[in-house]
Amino acid sequence: MATIKYQVKENKTLGTHSFYAQAISFSTLDFNDLAEEVVEGLGITPELVSTILTRYMRVAKRNVLRGHRVKFGDLLTIYPQISCSVKDELNADGTVKTPATVDMLTISQAKGSIGATIAQSVQQSFARSVSWKRVTDPDDDTTTTTDPTPSGEDGNGGNGSGTGENTGGNGGGTGSITPTGDGGGNGGNGGNGGGGYNSGGDDMN
DSSP states (O other): OEEEEEEEEEOGGGSSOOEEEEEOOOOOOOHHHHHHHHTTTTSOOHHHHHHHHHHHHHHHHHHHHTTOOEEETTTEEEEEEEEOOOOOEEOTTSOEEEOOOGGGOOGGGOEEEEEEEEOHHHHHHHHHHEEEEEBSSTTOGGGBOOOOOOSSGGGOOSOOOOOSSSOOTTSOOOOSSOOSSBSSTTSSBGGGSSSOTTOOOOOOO
């Protein structure tokens, strides 16, 4: 099972105490980096794989411009999307000053872009195949901190649903992100979590 580090950050823009978990990525791999791994045992060169992938991306973008949705195997789908909307103009007291109409929406206001959706099966496989390690300093493993025990009497909640990112196995605790193993404190082994980050599962191949 893979282990990924994360930090707890504070969102200071909200004006009140608000904290969130942020995964730590140490590098970005390009086609050439992946090609070295792809060719292992295949008898072809990394340069050939990189050339094919580059060409594939070019053709994929061309077909999105033609209005097609393009799938990248079982990983993701890219597609054309447009962002444009109009709404009622309001008075200071909240009443409608100028109602919005269909004719107000024009293409000059629109912004085109490429959308992307990760396949649900990939998301679920990732959730089953990863454990999380909370750290204070991304570059220093010795600064690992311990997540608090999720809510529930002595960490032993009732029967949890076992679904969702943050629910642990049979334990009723719902801590935000906890290392793999005991889901919801001591309640239930991670292997019983139905797709939560705390559950053991299949390797992502």
